[in-house]
Amino acid sequence: MIPFLDLKAQYATIGHDIEAAALRVLRSGRFVLGDEVATLEDNFAAYCGTRHAIAVNTGTSALHLALLAAGVKRGDEVITTPFTFIATAAAIRYIGARPVFVDIDPATFNIDPGRIEEAITPRTRAIVPVHLYGQMADMDAILAIAEKHGLAVIEDACQAHGAEYKGHRAGSMGISGCFSFYPGKNLGACGEGGMVVTNSDDHAKQIRMLRDWGQDRRYHHIVEGYNYRMDAIQGAILAVKLAQLENWIEARRTRARLYGQLLTGPTVDAPREAAGRRHVWHVFAVRTRDREQLQKMLAREGVETGLHYPVPVHLQPAFADLGYDVGSFPTAEAAADSVLSLPLYPELELSSVEKICDLIVQDAYVD
Template structure:
């Protein structure tokens, strides 16, 4: 073992909570005293502040990020018989958005260097049934929005942003969330902006989409007890809205620290066995994850664990090879870049509360591998 430093996990939420504990407990009592449990003023305030933060006209809180994707598809008119272009290299929830409305996810490979959706692979997958292209700002780094949007516009398609991992990330200097028809966010506890429970949201500049999603999340009604369509109970709860509103004030500082840690990794890790995600000049990542690849992942992970570094694994099976989609008849070899990443990637410790000593320990351990 290289040192006696304590175990360094991939993520530690307790350290973040310690910073804001007093604020969280105070607002929790306020929510309880006001009985604002489902939607209500705390969710309304967070929605307004999050829209302002993302630079969009509207933001909408829902019960989780997967719901946001599903409701976005419904608002876009996607349904049975339709197809949605989705990167094979993403968390499976991106595909659920299409599947939950009866549409078919059509997967495309990722770029071999940025690991984001490869615009060059999209056009050949478009058919007369394609309705939407879903780009993912994966690991906190924006995909090539302009390239994907140009394809969508040329074919008369809609584009949504899966921004579940990219709260505050910028593309060409502009925060993500307003480039497509809608953007979908997860506020799962481990995200850069995470709730203390399940929560999600969407942003848009289109009032019609906003109104439709707002109705769908609340039993399909604009006026209580008058239901315009079959809807869902998918509201954000008041406690999560209140907590997210507190955390939003800290988000830029937390993201800034993640960027400092990423820069230290990028400059300090010199082991040629370790490959990192390429950072195009137009992408400002917020490093939800810091993913690397190595040829012998199991050996590397064992070595890291022996030296008190405990990485994560995102994601070991690409979407097209998941059992849930066996009926789509994809096979290994269809998307080699996504498959290579799934077989060789791991996520280094990345959270704002990592100390300089811990970051340097991770670097030293990796360089001695």
């Protein structure tokens, strides 16, 4: 069996350090925020090349607070992509704002900047590009549009820890960037976690208050806030893992290159790293004409696969009230119908990548 993801394999390499970090927190008696989380914030800000990093309990919370800090209010519109995990749009709705979707670039799966301006209205307040699968969106074009129209850019970098665009780290180019530390992410907690990074002192101050009941000091509540604080154990564990992140990224990139070299033939179209980008390969999603058949064949051979994502957000029943129909975003819908995610994680044996590619290439020539 080749699993789609093997968190036990990662734990085996750093388990002693993780256990020591968790035990240190347990012995300290400080279980929420505190020095462990502050250390993670300092290290993650330095890693991303930003002035501030504010730890929260989930990536969704990070998006929610970043939108609030940017001044998005009920009735406003926020432009984003329909081809993403539902949390991107859900965070917009938490505020009472409306997600306005724009179709994607078929080569990168990210929002197509050439379609953004036609979606802008007098109610538009922000653009949320999603750096899907670990590759950054076309930030130069997006930032130019935002500047022209006076809009905030909030990067959904929940799948893109360490990704780069022309030398700039994910999260560092917009007014803020948001990360998830869900266990399966390239940098994953042993539970839930998230982070907002920003170069704005004002935004950082506001987000720190918002995550902790809106207080600037204990029992002094300046704004209406939330309980979005990070647990100290997660902060300590993530600090251990952050020190390994670059090694893990390079291991992912090695395996992605091997996939790209070996996946030849008519069965699949392998993803590619765009010029000027550093793809960190959170997901290696191929396109295939007959996904069900390919997925079943790989399952019979003991290879687990995933679907990211089979239904675009605009066609989810939870968002039916937005009024979008089938055909509203044909490129995103075509991607949703054809993508299949193959196993990719740092500990995946190169021989397993070769086996998967052999199975796919051979299957292309079976009548």
